Amino acid sequence: MTRDRLNKREIRLLQERTGLPYVEARRLLIAFRDVLDREPHLSTNGFGLAPRMTGKETLAERQEQFRDHRDQLERAADRVIEVHQWLRENIRPIKTPGQGSYGMKHVVENALGQYVSNGELIAAALMAGYPMGKVHGPNTDFGMSKRDVDRARASVRA
Numbered sequence: 001m002t003r004d005r006l007n008k009r010e011i012r013l014l015q016e017r018t019g020l021p022y023v024e025a026r027r028l029l030i031a032f033r034d035v036l037d038r039e040p041h042l043s044t045n046g047f048g049l050a051p052r053m054t055g056k057e058t059l060a061e062r063q064e065q066f067r068d069h070r071d072q073l074e075r076a077a078d079r080v081i082e083v084h085q086w087l088r089e090n091i092r093p094i095k096t097p098g099q100g101s102y103g104m105k106h107v108v109e110n111a112l113g114q115y116v117s118n119g120e121l122i123a124a125a126l127m128a129g130y131p132m133g134k135v136h137g138p139n140t141d142f143g144m145s146k147r148d149v150d151r152a153r154a155s156v157r158a
Helices: 003-018 022-038 059-074 077-090 101-112 118-128 146-157
Strands: 132-136 139-142
Touching: 003 022, 003 077, 022 077, 022 118, 059 118, 077 101, 077 118, 101 118, 101 139, 101 146, 118 139
Parallel strands: none
Antiparallel strands: 132 139
């Protein structure tokens, strides 16, 4: 099967899962792939290797875990796009990064009522064009309106 046919099939599947028009699903899938290309150290955990769980994992084992988590992120286009859509509809971008990715992951989880990984949140925020700050561990900060984030937190509590 040609690469173009595979792309079309993937776009149609994404379209079915998200309810987006074909052109929009295609545009967002391309944006998602661009983020993955630009950020080779991004996986479902966030940036870099996962922290040691037992302290006994070898580097090779941790690298294998990273590859597994990266594969999981690559297969999560529909969830990343759903998070992207929610962010665009609810959180205004600002210039100065100050909202941590891990905290935002929990805000989005509560709003959507489903699990969202740190890497999915980061990929969605990058797709949406939020300014990114420095990476610290697996996390980073984004330029997101604190007022909008606080409003989203409050609406989930209510």
